[in-house]
Every structure is written in structure tokens, then in C-alpha cells.
Amino acid sequence: MARNIDAIQRDIERNRTQLARTLDELAERANPKSLADDAKSQAADRLKDPQVQAILGVCAAAVVGLIVAKVVSNRKRGAEIERIRELIENVSK
Template structure:
């Protein structure tokens, strides 16, 4: 059964519009500035958690003490 040319044209236009929409969404998601901002935000949130922040402070203090010991010994 042959298909109506107008029907085929409408299907092509719908597919084209869907593809354009998908490309726009991908472009928004892959925006480098957005990715960097998201990574910064994620790092800040992670470092703000006490279970991460307190051990990091401890490691920092330990490093300072080791450096001071190395300098004064």
C-alpha cells in the first residue's frame, strides 16, 4: 500500500523537530560552563560535610606538624 506524500512529509517534519529538540538538550547538558559550575558546587557540598571536613583538617594539621618537625630537627 502506497503512503500519502503529505503523510510522509509530516513524519519527516516531526522527526526533524524531535532531532532538533534532542540536539538542543544535549547542547545544554554538555555546556562546559554548566559542567564546571556543577563540579564546583558538588565539591563545595562534599567538603562542607563534617565527615569529610574533619578528617581533612586532621590531615592538614598532621602535615603542618611533620613539616615543622622536619624544619626544626
């Protein structure tokens, strides 16, 4: 049975409206601000995870440990250089 013109026009209009909604949704999803907001919220959610917090804590402790080791090493090296200078001065006198 053939459909009448009014039914076909209603179908076309309904499909056009659905397509417009879909395009609007895709445009919103592809908006850089929306993408940035989504990334921020995902990052914030991940930072609330206890396992992630533990990993970040270990990483922070490791960085602090490396900094402390470097400072101690530099102080020792400075003291050694100063001792060498004193020895050179004593030899040259």
C-alpha cells in the same frame, strides 16, 4: 491501512523537533563552562559533607604537624652545627 501524507509529515516534524531539542541539550551538557560549573557545584556539595570535612581536617593537622616537626628538626640541626663550629674553633686555637 496506509497513513496519509499529512500524518507522516507531522510525525517527521515532531521527530525533527525532538531531535533538535536533544542536540541542543547535548551541546549544553558538553559546553566546557557547563562542565566546569557542574564540577564546582559537585565539589562544593562534597565539601559540605561532615565526613569530608573531618578527613580534610585530619589532613591539614598532619601537614601542620609535619611542618612543625621539620622546623624543630632544622633548629636542632642548626644548633648542632653551631656547636660543632665552636668545637672546631676551640680545637684549632
